[in-house]
Amino acid sequence: MTVHAILKMGDPRLLRVARPVTAFDTPELHRLVDDMEQTMAAAYGAGLAAPQIGVDLQVVIFGSGAPNPRYPDAPVVPRTVLVNPVITPLGDEEEEGWEGCLSVPGLRAVVPRWRRIRYSGQAPDGSPIEREAEGFHARVVQHECDHLQGVLYPMRVRDFSRFGFTEVLFPGLDAAEDD
Numbered sequence: 001m002t003v004h005a006i007l008k009m010g011d012p013r014l015l016r017v018a019r020p021v022t023a024f025d026t027p028e029l030h031r032l033v034d035d036m037e038q039t040m041a042a043a044y045g046a047g048l049a050a051p052q053i054g055v056d057l058q059v060v061i062f063g064s065g066a067p068n069p070r071y072p073d074a075p076v077v078p079r080t081v082l083v084n085p086v087i088t089p090l091g092d093e094e095e096e097g098w099e100g101c102l103s104v105p106g107l108r109a110v111v112p113r114w115r116r117i118r119y120s121g122q123a124p125d126g127s128p129i130e131r132e133a134e135g136f137h138a139r140v141v142q143h144e145c146d147h148l149q150g151v152l153y154p155m156r157v158r159d160f161s162r163f164g165f166t167e168v169l170f171p172g173l174d175a176a177e178d179d
Contacts, residue, residue: 065078
């Protein structure tokens with residue numbers, strides 16, 4: 001298992017559309033997931049997409065089943081590995097909320113997201129996953145899946161008066177945890 005460097009906004013690899021995974025339950029896929037989990041844990045991330053470590057595949061991980069220090073007031077999101085995800089909004093209602101990103105260190109912004117979604121895909125062994133989520137859980141899934149389409153959260157910001165440095169906006173949070 002390896003902790004990888006996380007690509008930062010401005011790196012053109014973050015703007016590519018990731019390829020679907022076609023081979024499941026392989027040593028390579030399991031190694032990628034292990035590396036992503038180690039990298040996300042080392043960065044205290046709420047989620048991570050394979051493109052953030054330079055791997056052009058549709059793989060995201062999110063949640064840990066425990067509180068996240070970067071989002072101390074957020075509800076716990078179950079640990080999930082999702083391959084070839086598909087997101088379907090459940091209704092038209094959007095919800096605004098603060099987001100940060102390991103690829104956009106030290107910054108946060110208010111981003112609109114679908115309030116309720118259904119997400120589906122596969123586990124690394126190829127078995128199907130289908131769940132409904134709302135609130136923070138839905139936000140994390142949408143954020144990570146955006147990376148697979150080459151979209152970073154600043155591209156979704158509608159009001160730049162609510163976009164800035166974490167240390168200024170949230171003085172109680174350790175800004176080093178946003179790097």
